[in-house]
Amino acid sequence: MVWGRYLLTAGLQCCRCRVTCHVKRHYSFLPDDVKSLRTVINPDIAKIRNIGIMAHIDAGKTTTTERMLFYSGYTRALGDVDDGDTVTDFMAQERERGITIQSAAVTFDWKNHRINLIDTPGHVDFTLEVERALRVLDGAVAVIDASAGVEAQTLTVWRQAEKHHVPCVCFLNKMDKPTANLSLSIETIRQKLKANPIILQIPVGSGRSFTGVVDLLTNQKLIWKLSSLSDDGRLFESKPLKQSDDSDLLQEVSEARAALIEQVADLDDEFAEMLLTDFSDNFDMVPPPKLQEAVRRITLSRRGVPVLCGSSLRNKGVQPLLDAITAYLPAPNERQHDVVQWYKDDLCALAFKVLHDKQRGPLVFLRIYSGALKAQTAIHNINRNSTERMSRLLVPFADQHVEVPSMSAGNIALAVGLKQTVTGDTIVSSKASAAAAARCAQDSGTVKKNGEHVNVVLSGVEVPDPVFFCTIEPPTMSKQDDLENALKCLQREDPSLKVRVDPDSGQTVLCGMGELHIEIIHDRIRREYGIETHLGPLQVAYRETILRDASATDMLDRTLGEKRHVVTVALSVRPVEPSSPGLEFTEELRAQLSQEMMAAVENGVLSSYLQGPVLGYPLQGVSTSIQSVNMEPGTSPAMVSACVSRCMLKALRLAGGQVLEPVMSLDVTVGEEYLGSVLGDLAQRRGTVREIQSRHDDKVLLAAVPLAEMMGYSTNLRTLTSGNATFSLELDTYEAMNPQDQNALLKRMAGLL
Numbered sequence: 001m002v003w004g005r006y007l008l009t010a011g012l013q014c015c016r017c018r019v020t021c022h023v024k025r026h027y028s029f030l031p032d033d034v035k036s037l038r039t040v041i042n043p044d045i046a047k048i049r050n051i052g053i054m055a056h057i058d059a060g061k062t063t064t065t066e067r068m069l070f071y072s073g074y075t076r077a078l079g080d081v082d083d084g085d086t087v088t089d090f091m092a093q094e095r096e097r098g099i100t101i102q103s104a105a106v107t108f109d110w111k112n113h114r115i116n117l118i119d120t121p122g123h124v125d126f127t128l129e130v131e132r133a134l135r136v137l138d139g140a141v142a143v144i145d146a147s148a149g150v151e152a153q154t155l156t157v158w159r160q161a162e163k164h165h166v167p168c169v170c171f172l173n174k175m176d177k178p179t180a181n182l183s184l185s186i187e188t189i190r191q192k193l194k195a196n197p198i199i200l201q202i203p204v205g206s207g208r209s210f211t212g213v214v215d216l217l218t219n220q221k222l223i224w225k226l227s228s229l230s231d232d233g234r235l236f237e238s239k240p241l242k243q244s245d246d247s248d249l250l251q252e253v254s255e256a257r258a259a260l261i262e263q264v265a266d267l268d269d270e271f272a273e274m275l276l277t278d279f280s281d282n283f284d285m286v287p288p289p290k291l292q293e294a295v296r297r298i299t300l301s302r303r304g305v306p307v308l309c310g311s312s313l314r315n316k317g318v319q320p321l322l323d324a325i326t327a328y329l330p331a332p333n334e335r336q337h338d339v340v341q342w343y344k345d346d347l348c349a350l351a352f353k354v355l356h357d358k359q360r361g362p363l364v365f366l367r368i369y370s371g372a373l374k375a376q377t378a379i380h381n382i383n384r385n386s387t388e389r390m391s392r393l394l395v396p397f398a399d400q401h402v403e404v405p406s407m408s409a410g411n412i413a414l415a416v417g418l419k420q421t422v423t424g425d426t427i428v429s430s431k432a433s434a435a436a437a438a439r440c441a442q443d444s445g446t447v448k449k450n451g452e453h454v455n456v457v458l459s460g461v462e463v464p465d466p467v468f469f470c471t472i473e474p475p476t477m478s479k480q481d482d483l484e485n486a487l488k489c490l491q492r493e494d495p496s497l498k499v500r501v502d503p504d505s506g507q508t509v510l511c512g513m514g515e516l517h518i519e520i521i522h523d524r525i526r527r528e529y530g531i532e533t534h535l536g537p538l539q540v541a542y543r544e545t546i547l548r549d550a551s552a553t554d555m556l557d558r559t560l561g562e563k564r565h566v567v568t569v570a571l572s573v574r575p576v577e578p579s580s581p582g583l584e585f586t587e588e589l590r591a592q593l594s595q596e597m598m599a600a601v602e603n604g605v606l607s608s609y610l611q612g613p614v615l616g617y618p619l620q621g622v623s624t625s626i627q628s629v630n631m632e633p634g635t636s637p638a639m640v641s642a643c644v645s646r647c648m649l650k651a652l653r654l655a656g657g658q659v660l661e662p663v664m665s666l667d668v669t670v671g672e673e674y675l676g677s678v679l680g681d682l683a684q685r686r687g688t689v690r691e692i693q694s695r696h697d698d699k700v701l702l703a704a705v706p707l708a709e710m711m712g713y714s715t716n717l718r719t720l721t722s723g724n725a726t727f728s729l730e731l732d733t734y735e736a737m738n739p740q741d742q743n744a745l746l747k748r749m750a751g752l753l
């Protein structure tokens with residue numbers, strides 16, 4: 001049986017209604033024709049779309065993904081986030097909490113195209129997951145709640161997509177809500193995302209009577225006549241707009257289509273020229289495929305963003321969204337990736353995610369940029385300078401995996417057996433291949449020779465600094481090794497989780513991106529590794545800086561065994577902008593010191609930046625200038641480092657310390673009647689209100705609040721507003737604490753409060 005979408009043209013007998021249809025009806029596939037996972041093969045690269053879905057929390061990413069899987073024939077029933085039975089949210093916590101934590105890669109086919117789709121989490125604690133996904137994707141769908149317009153997290157993710165030059169399509173979801181507003185949503189795309197929306201569809205009906213859309217390219221009306229709430233929306237009518245249709249709709253469509261043609265002509269010279277040459281009499285006669293090609297060029301160059309609308313939950317508008325993904329978003333070979341050219345047809349892949357599977361060990365998600373990956377072969381990891389063997393190769397289908405013998409460029413694959421590879425590593429076929437690529441890069445003359453591997457390694461994923469930390473203890477000392485192993489595995493999966501040992505207490509410390517992040521890690525250790533751990537109180541990752549310039553000198557004279565080590569150091573420290581370089585040597589010193597001694601001095605300075613003079617938090621905004629380093633022959637680099645560190649401590653103490661606290665930007669959307677209580681609560685949390693916006697009956701509160709005051713905020717907000725508020729929190733900046741607050745913190749830390 002052929003799968004894919006059926007088109008029953010006028011006059012054919014429709015298999016569902018058993019009557020002769022006079023309109024075109026579209027089907028995703030026949031009712032019992034569920035796609036077999038075994039049919040996964042390597043597709044033509046031009047037909048691959050590596051796509052991410054990004055959005056604000058609760059905008060409907062998971063629901064939309066589920067509908068895509070269903071309409072493309074990979075699932076038999078519609079998953080529902082509210083019932084906890086979706087395919088992509090497969091971790092136990094995800095099902096229980098109804099939110100997406102880990103990006104699950106999903107592969108499916110739509111109209112002869114292979115779509116590799118990554119469902120990305122909307123919660124700010126998991127921003128790194130989004131960043132990782134964007135690094136390896138070629139295009140993205142931004143799902144926006146049409147009743148809210150662009151919200152905070154969409155903006156954050158959009159900026160990340162811009163950074164990686166990822167072309168996007170917007171899907172205005174939840175058009176079935178009475179408060180859905182197309183023009184408001186479009187305006188927020190313009191205002192907040194600073195993007196150029198290209199409206200490709202006009203909704204038919206609004207709120208509960210939203211029944212479908214008019215496609216402005218073809219003037220076709222796509223209507224989902226759902227007979228009941230359980231109707232799955234596979235069947236929809238597609239018929240041309242007629243003069244007998246509602247006159248307001250006809251007028252709206254005519255104006256929107258004219259505006260679309262004008263806008264596309266403004267943005268695309270080729271289209272403008274064709275319009276003036278061939279259709280100057282009547283622009284409206286321009287053939288839909290020509291319009292589509294121009295919209296594609298505009299999308300790929302990010303001069304504009306196609307906008308579609310629908311309601312995933314009510315099963316309307318998802319099939320046209322899939323069509324738009326294949327029509328407007330780029331194939332892998334239409335994207336430029338930094339170092340890939342040097343590998344030509346040799347393998348070059350990026351590990352962008354690691355998962356731990358109890359049976360199979362680490363599973364590494366790889367984006368293949370060039371060449372092919374074959375099961376049961378050795379690969380070379382350039383970052384670790386190691387060669388390891390890949391036992392099996394899988395195609396990820398949410399929590400199921402289909403085994404394949406090989407995968408070609410443009411695809412996303414899951415490798416089994418790679419024990420050393422971590423997120424961000426570049427994988428090639430052999431050491432010789434990496435060397436050949438390096439030679440090729442150097443011969444081209446366009447790349448400087450700055451280190452053996454630098455030019456041939458794909459840029460990895462930026463990991464933000466964690467803002468929260470807490471101690472973690474196993475139930476008994478006998479479980480310490482198990483805990484260390486669990487944390488090692490979790491860290492390989494999640495580079496935003498940091499683990500360190502407190503030098504004073506010897507306790508293990510977890511550092512994460514937020515309360516929820518740490519809570520989830522704690523939960524996973526219990527569920528997946530069977531260890532009941534105890535978490536200490538959650539603490540804020542403060543930083544420190546200095547208040548003024550200061551200089552110091554120090555001398556170290558120590559005899560170890562037979563050897564005498566004598567070194568004298570003079571240096572000065574000064575406060576600078578956080579982005580300024582943290583260490584300067586005079587020209588004279590550069591000439592005088594060997595490479596080894598320079599590195600030893602640098603070590604001494606950098607290690608003292610890890611512990612500030614006030615409370616021992618890492619330092620930022622400090623620059624050190626080394627004035628002199630004099631040593632007697634035979635002095636070891638370790639002694640030089642030790643002397644520099646001691647001297648730094650003196651200088652930093654003289655310079656006076658200042659604690660910096662992380663300040664978050666907070667967005668709260670709340671019903672108007674609860675605004676007063678939310679504002680009152682914020683005032684008690686040292687919050688500063690920046691703006692209060694109106695959105696329908698809701699208020700959107702934008703504020704800055706110190707992270708230290710945000711512990712337990714979600715529970716508190718829920719109580720204050722009886723569950724009628726949502727919020728998002730994002731690190732904004734580090735700010736100097738005022739003397740009163742700093743004193744209170746010092747006392748608290750000393751156990752005096």
Ligand SMILES: Nc1nc2c(ncn2[C@@H]2O[C@H](COP(=O)(O)OP(=O)(O)OP(=O)(O)O)[C@@H](O)[C@H]2O)c(=O)[nH]1
Pocket residue numbers: 055056057058059060061062063064081082098099100101121122123173174175176177310311312313314
């Ligand atoms: N009215 C309406 N509700 C929707 C629609 N799509 C999704 N929802 C509801 O919105 C809520 C959030 O949907 P999800 O699909 O979990 O959203 P998400 O963006 O994946 O959420 P996170 O994974 O937590 O970021 C659920 O209660 C859905 O039932 C829609 O088209 N209309």
